[in-house]
Amino acid sequence: MPTTERRPILLDFEKPLAELEARIKQIRELAEDNDVDVSIQICQLESRANQLRHEIFSNLTPAQRLQVARHPRRPSTLDYIQAISDEWIELHGDRRSGKDDPALVGGLARLNGRPVVMLGHQKGRDTRDNVVRNFGMASPGGYRKALRLMQHANRFNMPIFTFIDTPGAWAGLEAEEMGQGEAIAYNLREMFALDVPIICTVIGEGGSGGALGISVGDRLLMFEHAVYTVASPEACAAILWKDASRSAEAAEALKITAHDLKTLGILDQLLPEPVGGAHADPLRATEILRNALMQAMQELLQLTPPERRQQRYQKFRQIGVFAETLTEEED
Known part of the structure; x- marks a missing residue:
């Protein structure tokens, strides 16, 4: 059966x-058609392409990293779990x-032979799939399903792995x-006690x-x-400046990247991605994740x-440290 090559999403x-x-x-095809040896030139251009790729992805702005995080072909929760x-x-x-909420999936698995529970948000691959998955925005039932699975894991002494990939919880009237608020808040409390x-x-x-809701x-x-x-960033810009087009500015101010969060002490481990993003080499990204x-x-x-439990509690107690500065009058 002939296969069709997927067009890249740039x-x-x-x-x-x-x-x-x-x-x-183009140069390679022309050289083959005319039986011309341009291997040296091709090698030089490929070296330049690799260099350019490294330069681009090592200097991304927060707004650009957000684009990579939202890439339609980025590996999903089910991709990684399987x-x-x-x-x-x-x-x-x-x-x-x-x-059953298809925007939040979970179940039983074995990792290196050990029984575990894995769960996470699930986005779709295309528009139709995203509609089914509600674009990865879970309902209260999704968070209650997640807690049910985590309590099952706790009962049978199985480690829990959660995978976060959502623009936010479903904000619909239903x-x-x-x-919705109660379901998420209940998860936060119960996860501290597992x-x-x-x-x-x-x-x-x-x-x-x-x-x-699945990150404690x-x-x-x-x-x-x-x-x-x-x-x-779009919501932040709309709230602060009544202008969603200033989302890049908001992304910079919000400190949303892994590097920012590592500096702030919120993140425990930053996982490097293949050059070009996880979607450029999913197998390598999977290997990095599995080892971590x-x-x-x-x-x-x-x-x-x-x-x-004590370390978990202390971890979250230390988030949000701030310093007060005195004014001249107070001093």
């Missing part, structure tokens, strides 16, 4: 690189509403009627309380080009449940 800042790669391809686990069984339903290791990873876009853990990992923010999760799990398993 971000604005990738266009110079795409033009250079297109030029390399790739890193030895065995995976998805479980459904919150046992309360009689429904979600509010079903208790005995088993909890390892949370921001794999793409971590937005608002929708992200935080012993370790917070984050991919290099992922973002984690109290509100989307294995290491974090082994470290946390050395602690007793009370030690894990």
